[in-house]
Amino acid sequence: MTIPQLDKTYDPKTVEARWYRIWNDRGYFHADVHAPGQPFSIVIPPPNVTGSLHIGHALNHSLQDILIRWRRMQGWNTLWLPGTDHAGIATQNVVEKQMAAEGLSRESLGRERFIERVWRWKAESGNTIIEQQKKLGESCDWNRLRFTMDEGLSKAVVEGFVRLYEDGLIYRGERLINWCPRCLTALSDIEVEHEETKGKLYLIQYPLEGEASTALTVATTRPETLLGDTAVAVHPDDPRYRGLIGRRVHIPLTNRTVPIVGDPILVDREFGTGAVKITPAHDFNDFEAGERHHLPRLAILDHQALMDPGLLHAAGVDQGVIQTLGKLPVAKARPKVEQALRERESLVGVDDHKMSVGKCYRCKTIVEPYLSPQWFVNIQPLAEPAIKAVEDGRIRIIPEGWVNNYLGWMRDIRDWCISRQIWWGHQIPAWYCESCNADLIQRQVVTNVDGTTVTRITLLQGARAIVSRTAPSACPACGTQSLLRDPDVLDTWFSSGLWPFSTLGWPEHTPELQKYYPTSTLVTGLDILFFWVARMIMFGLKFMEEVPFRDVYIHALVRDAEGQKMSKSKGNVVDPLHVMDQFGTDALRFTLASMASPGRDVKLAEERIEGYRNFANKVWNAARFALMYLDGQTSATPAGARSFPDRWICSRLDHAIASVISELEAYRFDRAAAALYRFIWHEFCDWYLEMIKPALQDPQHPDAPGIRHTLVETLETTMRLLHPFMPFISEEIWQTIPHQGDSLVIQQFPQTNGERRNPEAERLYAWLEHAVSLLRTGRVLLNYPPGQQVSFYVAHDDATVQRLLHSIRPHLAHLSRGTAEIRSPDEWPKSKLLRLVTEGLSIGIAVSGDVDLKKALDRIVKQIEEQDKEMARLQGKLRNHEFVSKAPPDVIADHQSRLKSLQNDQDLLASSEGQLRSMLRP
Structure with missing residues (x-):
């Protein structure tokens, strides 16, 4: 029989490409609904079609592939369904940048031609990440590759929207939303990146109506928005202001007065002066306060976040201030407002203050809270069943520590803004009769930077929509055929919220849907637990009347070796494609799996990947040895x-x-x-x-x-x-x-x-390992070269163990590179023998004439000193109450185990030190 041989060294590049092609060509990854076996299915969290494989993908996808390959080998009927997300804003930005380099804009092309261009880009470049996933070894069913805007999923999106609308769970209303003045669209919370920055806290006096000499001092970080204030709030239990509730104050730089209201939710008595301004049109918390107190909403910024003269005039702002601020962006308007307040002696103080600023996740423009008519999902009726599904165990969140985070967020959930003012995405299936809504449809001709003009259509609050699965032929109210489709598209999270069942053919009752839904496991990062996972749970229960998955496994984030977030600007990004080329895909996968500890971020350095490359080489060399x-x-x-x-x-x-x-x-x-x-x-x-x-x-x-x-x-x-x-x-x-x-x-x-x-063999091995480890320690203490043959003696207090040691004497001798004698210590030589004793086991190592006893003693003394320091360090940590209370149990156990091991080593070293000193005495 001819045994194949392996090359001397393992070359991942040639092996990986060849085997992946073979696996895929043979259809090993394809799921068959008619195949036997219990179904096990995972739908991949769809990466953006604009993206390339980053280290977070590598972790997420490696863990999924481990589960899928494992279950497939166990005989389960496995489906790992891949796909990509159309990533509305991100994709539109990519194509618009390409067009800008050509001197074009989307407005100059028009909506239809622009969307055709995006589809063309998607066909040419949009699946880059798919090929990179294959390089990672992902065993997806590529025959079922889905895209959130393919025909089937688009049908599901329309069906989902219409059903929610018909059930009264989707409405159009004017509310405050995250607005990017650069992308000119609403953003979801997850599309806003918050960063801490140095700001200012302004202390401004609001004179009390009827008592010009008395003023209420208000603290704010945004003085420019006071022009849209509609109230000032104090805490109803604050003795400083309790008597002022119900009275009115003058808004500086305006001709308006506003009421003083008591609000225990909005006001923190310990912050600032204990009095805060309420600007419902420009702050989310203020918007909620405005709802509670039935306050008007006065906007002062236009859709580009510029001071709007018309809106300022409507808010009663002084004409001179309007002339100063007109069409200025916020950053330039703020110092102008500060100067005007100083001139009128209304500004009494400015302090340094740290603050969080939200920026658009794509263009990094500061996001503004913006009052706008948008489409919303009435979320509370959907959230309640999703809360119960986790509480009663139909869905497990792993690690369990994230359950309270999920429940807390879901119980405090707000209505979801689902409309976006861009062109790439699922256009909202709503039409407006131009006759019935004549006064509520605004058309504005806008000149673009490239000189082209476009008519911008704005549907005002109150416009009556016709929501339908297909375009209506006429208005059902008046019969006119002049209908205008809502220009907005849906938030990407709406379509991805349907992902677990839309990818399986819903709303049709397909064999795949019946076989693989609910899916088995969702592997995802913590950052989208609320924005994606929660939406899938809500939609699954609503449309399928069943949870979308049984288990949600949440993995940590991948950071650099120092625990910092990876970023190109810091230069600390670990590129999975690079390390796969350098160390092999298997090494990267095993590294990520080995570091995927629940609740802990993965602190990744290339040295760790290199270490597991060495592990791959160890496996390879072991196989080569066996084949020999x-x-x-x-x-x-x-x-x-x-x-x-x-x-x-x-x-x-x-x-x-x-x-x-x-x-x-x-x-x-x-x-x-x-x-x-x-x-x-x-x-x-x-x-x-x-x-x-x-x-x-x-x-x-x-x-x-x-x-x-x-x-x-x-x-x-x-x-x-x-x-x-x-x-x-x-x-x-x-x-x-x-x-x-x-x-x-x-x-x-x-x-x-x-x-x-075989417990007996394991007990025998335990004594073998114990004896060999002790013998190797002795060799090191005496500085014997690895290849030098040494005579040694072994004994144990227990006669049974002594007999066991006799039975493995050849292994003892081979593994310790010497000649082994199993005898009672009484029969050992009386001199020139280093004796080590632990847990009833005794060994004696012959001290040959060429051993430098003085150097051996010096090494032992130095080792004792180093171990004393390490033991003191560990003991100090274990005595530290804060460390013990916060450290994970396995870390505590590891520290305790290391301390015990060091204590045992110290006993051996102390004994060896004494023996060597005796040998050195004349």
Whole structure:
């Protein structure tokens, strides 16, 4: 029998491309609704069509692929459905930048031609990330690739919108929204990036009506918005102002007075002066306060966030101030307002103040709260069932610590603005009769920077919409055929909220929908728990009357080695494409899995990936070693006839299988990876392969045939166990060893087998490891070269253990590179012997004439000093109440274990120090 050989070194580049092509061509990733097996399905969080694979994708997708490959190998009917999101604002910006370089604008093209151009860009460049996902080894069903604006999903979006509207859950109203004055569109909360900045806190006097000498001092960070104030609020229990509630104050720089209202929600008595201005048209909290107190809303900014002279006039602003501020942006208007307040002696103080500023996630323009007619989802009736689904356990959020965050946010949820003032996206299925709404449709001719003109259409509040699945032919009220479609598109999160079932064919009752819905697991980051996950839960319960997934596994964020957020400006970005080229895809995947600890951000450095590249090389070299000694004699060997090393490695393999399965069931990817690493590197490579070398290298050794069988059996099973984590190297190795089947992808995942377990062999190994470790410690203390043969003696207080040590004497001698004598200490030489004793085990190492005892003593003394410092450090941390109360339990346990190990080492070192001093005495 000819055994295939592996190249001397592992080359990921050639292996990865070849195997992925084979897997995909053979259809291993394709899901069959008619295939047997319990369904297990995941719909991928759709990356933006504009994007490329970043390290967050790599973590998220690697964990999903581990689950899918694992379940597929377990015999489940698996579907991993891929797709991309049309990413409305992001995609529109990309194409507009391309057009700007050509001297074009979307207005100059017109809506229809612009959308055609975006589709053309999507066809040419929009699927870059798909090819990068394949490079990561993702075993998606690419035949079912979906896009949020393909025909089927667009149909689902219209159906969802119309049903919600018909049920009274979608309405059009004038409310405050996040507005980007650069992109000229509403934004969702997640599209606003908040950053802390240095600002100012302005103290402004509002004279009391009827008492010009008395003024209420108000604290604000935005003095320019006082021109739109409609009230001043104080806390009703604040004795300083309680008597003023119901009276009125003058708004500086205007001819208006506004009421003083008591509001315990808005006002913090400890902040500023305890009195705050209310500007319902320019602040979200003020808007809510305005609703509570029935205040008017006075806007002073236009859609470009410029001071609007007409709006300022309507707000009663002094004419001179209007002339000063007219058409200025906020940043330039603020110092002008400050100057005007100083001139009128209304400004009594300006203090430095840290503040959070919201910016558009795409263009980084400061976002303005903007009063505008928009489409909203009445969210509360949808939120209540979504809260119950988590409370009653139909949906598990993992780690459990995020459950309270989810519930708290859902209980305080606000109506969702779903309209966007852009062109790329799902256009809202609403039409307006131009006759019935003649006074509510505004047309404004706007000249663009390129000289072209466009008619901007604004639908005022109160315009009556005709919501329909298809374009109506005539107005149902008056019969006219002059209808105008709503120009807005839907928030991207609306279509992605339907993702778990729209991708499976809803609203049609497809076989895929019946087979794979609800999906099994959603793997996602914390940053979109509320904005995407919550919406999927609400929509799933509303439209499917069933939760969209059973488990939500939330992984942490990937940061740099120092724990900082990665950014191009900082130069600390880890590019997954680069590290895959440098270290191999398997190394990156295993690194990310091993660091995916719940509740902890992944602090990633390239050195970690390099370390797991070394692990891949260790696996490769172990396989090469095994192949050197396979001679075709791999027939089954009865378990009872196995050698001690074989019985032990089979038992440890079973433990590893059990650990990997249980940890994956619990979504502890880090622990599953640790169990694999520990078994392969330490138990299989460091111990088992070393123990069996003498038998393999001796053609006449009686254990050799059985050892060869166990070796190939263990290696084959280990490759199946490793495959979900490191699919490429495991497949390449598996193909070279005796196996059945065509590919690891469709092999059975290892199962635990009680017959493999051998407690006796494990106990025997424990004493072997203990003795060898102690002997190696002695060699290091005496500075013996690794290859030098050493005479040593071994004994134990317990006669039973002593007999066990006798049975493994050849392994002791081989692993310790010396000659082993198992005797009572009374029979050991009386001099020139370093004795080490721990837990009843004694070893004696012969001190040969060429050992420099003085240098050995100096090393021991230095080691004792270093370990004293480390023990003091650990003891200090464990005595620190703050550290103990905040550190995760596994970190505490690790510190305690290290401290105990150091204490044991100190006992050995102290004993060795005393013995060497005795030997040095004349």
